[in-house]
Each structure stands twice: as C-alpha cells, then as structure tokens.
Amino acid sequence: MFRSMSRAFVKESDDAPELPDRPVSGHPNYVTERGLALIEAELLQYRTALADAQAAEDRDAIAAAAREVRYWTQRRASAEPQPPPADDDIVRFGSRVTFERDDGRQQTFQIVGEDEADPAKGTLFYMSPLAQALLGKSVGDVLRAGSGGAEIVKIEVR
Numbered sequence: 759m760f761r762s763m764s765r766a767f768v769k770e771s772d773d774a775p776e777l778p779d780r781p782v783s784g785h786p787n788y789v790t791e792r793g794l795a796l797i798e799a800e801l802l803q804y805r806t807a808l809a810d811a812q813a814a815e816d817r818d819a820i821a822a823a824a825r826e827v828r829y830w831t832q833r834r835a836s837a838e839p840q841p842p843p844a845d846d847d848i849v850r851f852g853s854r855v856t857f858e859r860d861d862g863r864q865q866t867f868q869i870v871g872e873d874e875a876d877p878a879k880g881t882l883f884y885m886s887p888l889a890q891a892l893l894g895k896s897v898g899d900v901l902r903a904g905s906g907g908a909e910i911v912k913i914e915v916r
Contacts, residue, residue, distance in 0.1 A: 775817065777825040783872060785885050787836040790852050790916075793874035794839055800873075801830040833873060846913040849892045851884050854914040857892070860906040868916060869893065 789797065804826035811819035843850040849869065856866040867882045869892065875883035882889040891901045892910070900909050 775821045777821050780825065780829040782829070782832060782836075783885075785872065787833060787838055787871060787873075788840050788851055788884060789837045789871040790840065790842075790868075790874060793871045794837055797830060797833050797837060797873055801827065801834055804830055837871075843915045846915050847896060849895050849910070849913055851893075852916060854916050855892050855910060856912040856914075857901075857903065857908040857910045859903060859908045864911070865908075866912075867892075 804823050808820065808823035808827055811823050840851050842852050846853070849855050851869050854866060854868040856864060858864050867877070867880055867888070869884050869889050870881045872883050872885075875881050875886070877886075882892075884890075884893070888903060891903065895901060895910055897910050897913055900907050902908075
C-alpha cells in the first residue's frame, strides 16, 4: 500500500514559478506618440506590481508580474515611433479616417500600432484587414468593408 509523502519533506524552490512569455507578433512595432506612452505606462505599472509582489513574497504574483515586465520591456525596446501624417491627402499610419458603409452607418477609426489598437474605442491595428483596405486610399475612394462596401468621407491628421 502506497502512502503519500508529507509536503514537509518536499523541497520547494525559493524562486517564483516562471510563466511562459506572452506571444509577440512578427510585425514591426510601429507606434504613435500616444501608443509609446501607453507602453511606458504598462511597463511602469507592472514594475510596480512586481516590486509589491516581491515585498509580499507572493510567488504567483511575482511570476505574473515578471511575465508582464518581460513582455512590455520587449515591446518598449522594439517600438518604432512613427511621425504623424504630414497631410490628409491619403490614409497613412496615424490617420483618423471616417467612412460611410452601404447601409448609411458612418464609422471613424485611427490607424495605430498593435498595442494601442482597440476597435471598440476607435483604433485599428495597421495590419488588420480593415486598416489594410483603408491605407493608401483618399476621400471618395470606395473599399470593401466586411460584406459590403464603404466610401471614405474624411481623413484627419491627429
């Protein structure tokens, strides 16, 4: 008959478990000025969380915060700040674009980097299908948007 060994006799490492790194896309890490500030804010937040977790000797929190620090440090190191578009003639990285869909709905999005993108808040990752359809277009151009079409009605430099 087998008996389980008491945990008192099992040596545990003093180090926090290391979580696997967050995946990072292979696309260039283009960022707007705001996008770079967001990356720096995330890095500061997780460095603070890591210090707090270490002070509390919370191994799981240390592992989680260390993983985020590694991710955001890499994102900061690979960030390629892009200047705002010089004009509003065509859609470029950083442009804010308003288009009207076939059903009459108007939508406005800014083309941004991966970490800044949040379609619900009006920002699109520059490699997303919709952003790719918009890039290089001008006011009056028609493009495929989802299952229908859309016409660009305004381009703004932000």
